[in-house]
Amino acid sequence: MKNFRITLQYDGSRYDGWQKQGNTDNTIQGKIEAMLTKLFEQQVEIQGSGRTDAGVHALGQVASFSVKTDLGPAKVMERMNTYLPKDIIVTDCQLTDARFHARLNAKNKTYIYRIVTGCIRPVFGRQYVLWHQERLDTDSMRKASECLIGEHDFKSFLGNRHYKKSTIRTIESITITEDMIKSGEAEFPEITIAFTGNGFLPNMVRILTGTLIEIGEGQRSLSDMEDILKGCDRALAGPTAPAHGLTLLKVVY
Amino acid sequence: MKNFRITLQYDGSRYDGWQKQGNTDNTIQGKIEAMLTKLFEQQVEIQGSGRTDAGVHALGQVASFSVKTDLGPAKVMERMNTYLPKDIIVTDCQLTDARFHARLNAKNKTYIYRIVTGCIRPVFGRQYVLWHQERLDTDSMRKASECLIGEHDFKSFLGNRHYKKSTIRTIESITITEDMIKSGEAEFPEITIAFTGNGFLPNMVRILTGTLIEIGEGQRSLSDMEDILKGCDRALAGPTAPAHGLTLLKVVY
Numbered sequence: 117m118k119n120f121r122i123t124l125q126y127d128g129s130r131y132d133g134w135q136k137q138g139n140t141d142n143t144i145q146g147k148i149e150a151m152l153t154k155l156f157e158q159q160v161e162i163q164g165s166g167r168t169d170a171g172v173h174a175l176g177q178v179a180s181f182s183v184k185t186d187l188g189p190a191k192v193m194e195r196m197n198t199y200l201p202k203d204i205i206v207t208d209c210q211l212t213d214a215r216f217h218a219r220l221n222a223k224n225k226t227y228i229y230r231i232v233t234g235c236i237r238p239v240f241g242r243q244y245v246l247w248h249q250e251r252l253d254t255d256s257m258r259k260a261s262e263c264l265i266g267e268h269d270f271k272s273f274l275g276n277r278h279y280k281k282s283t284i285r286t287i288e289s290i291t292i293t294e295d296m297i298k299s300g301e302a303e304f305p306e307i308t309i310a311f312t313g314n315g316f317l318p319n320m321v322r323i324l325t326g327t328l329i330e331i332g333e334g335q336r337s338l339s340d341m342e343d344i345l346k347g348c349d350r351a352l353a354g355p356t357a358p359a360h361g362l363t364l365l366k367v368v369y
Numbered sequence: 370m371k372n373f374r375i376t377l378q379y380d381g382s383r384y385d386g387w388q389k390q391g392n393t394d395n396t397i398q399g400k401i402e403a404m405l406t407k408l409f410e411q412q413v414e415i416q417g418s419g420r421t422d423a424g425v426h427a428l429g430q431v432a433s434f435s436v437k438t439d440l441g442p443a444k445v446m447e448r449m450n451t452y453l454p455k456d457i458i459v460t461d462c463q464l465t466d467a468r469f470h471a472r473l474n475a476k477n478k479t480y481i482y483r484i485v486t487g488c489i490r491p492v493f494g495r496q497y498v499l500w501h502q503e504r505l506d507t508d509s510m511r512k513a514s515e516c517l518i519g520e521h522d523f524k525s526f527l528g529n530r531h532y533k534k535s536t537i538r539t540i541e542s543i544t545i546t547e548d549m550i551k552s553g554e555a556e557f558p559e560i561t562i563a564f565t566g567n568g569f570l571p572n573m574v575r576i577l578t579g580t581l582i583e584i585g586e587g588q589r590s591l592s593d594m595e596d597i598l599k600g601c602d603r604a605l606a607g608p609t610a611p612a613h614g615l616t617l618l619k620v621v622y
Binding site: 123173176205207208236237238244299300301 | 457490
């Protein structure tokens with residue numbers, strides 16, 4: 117048996133998220149496992165660094181799988197890419213230790229949430245950004261995000277009421293940048309919120325983003341964030357921002 | 370009557386090109402005219418700077434139309450963008466001279482053809498680039514393109530056998546650049562070929578690109594281009610490159 121570690125990009129638009137749901141499902145994990153099982157003529161299971169929600173994209177998802185094969189990593193990557201659908205691609209493949217586990221060994225992950233603001237609706241790449249017509253006050257958003265850094269109980273930002281495990285996580289950094297993105301003759305103001313942490317609860321990044329957007333709109337004051345965090349109550353936080361603006365950027369081991 | 374000049378962006382993926390084909394058609398011009406006619410409750414006709422083929426995109430198409438209205442250009446743009454489909458957007462709208470004609474007054478146009486090379490198939494933005502797995506020799510392509518600059522009979526690069534008008538056009542410049550485009554953890558070599566000229570024959574930019582690709586592959590020598598141009602015979606040139614890699618970048622007046 118060889119253990120392979122792969123890096124994946126996917127456009128999550130038409131999938132029901134990463135995590136497989138059965139044999140005939142429409143998930144990214146399910147599609148890759150079905151393809152590998154056919155390719156290697158043996159049952160193959162693939163472990164991702166974590167789940168991404170339905171509609172969420174990845175520029176650097178990491179996954180691993182064990183398989184009995186004579187092929188080296190370059191050939192495995194080439195074969196996989198021949199059979200994967202047009203919206204999934206393996207960008208790196210390496211042989212790894214049999215003990216490597218893509219989820220358990222992850223040191224941290226970075227997600228980015230992209231927001232185009234201004235009166236001009238984006239056309240190119242519209243599948244990967246949220247369009248928010250009013251401008252957002254990124255200074256307030258930046259200040260409000262400061263209290264989230266470090267180890268906290270993020271229960272207020274948990275999207276699954278039946279979640280039984282610990283809701284304590286560590287956020288290492290939240291970086292909010294605003295740039296003018298040139299697109300032909302037009303320019304679009306684009307805000308990117310990058311979240312790096314040791315793990316994220318279900319919907320956590322999207323609820324954090326929804327809350328930061330309300331602060332950026334001036335609907336909430338920036339001091340609200342601390343009360344929301346301390347309250348440990350989902351009802352205190354803002355809405356869950358749409359899935360399509362979110363991308364898993366990278367996983368560090 | 371007021372005459373408006375608009376700049377448009379569109380993702381041409383799901384349209385049968387710019388030029389309208391009837392009342393119930395699936396063209397960009399047809400969609401915009403139908404929308405304007407409904408919006409202003411009067412028959413509105415829109416003139417584009419030129420046709421784009423089915424599947425070709427625009428970052429800076431220019432068009433004009435006359436309409437009886439009290440609205441100013443900012444309001445017209447806002448209303449249009451409210452009703453246009455998600456893959457078409459007006460990025461600029463100005464009042465213009467009644468004599469302004471988007472096609473006849475155009476000084477030159479720039480089209481770009483984007484090609485991602487290398488073994489990794491692009492996932493994000495795949496709708497707007499051609500993927501060509503083998504690397505291309507851009508030096509040869511650049512040298513081969515030199516003989517095309519200036520006023521020539523481009524009949525060899527004409528995709529319509531029934532075309533009756535003059536096949537003489539002037540190409541002002543062809544610029545071929547190659548960059549590494551960072552996409553998350555991966556990098557993609559991307560070639561952009563920018564064609565600027567006073568006008569282009571049907572399919573001309575795509576046939577020029579198809580021929581340049583054959584030269585970049587080493588299938589043809591770079592001196593072939595001059596013979597193709599002089600031959601005035603479509604059969605001498607290379608294939609028509611796929612529509613989805615082509616974008617109308619801008620029109621200068």
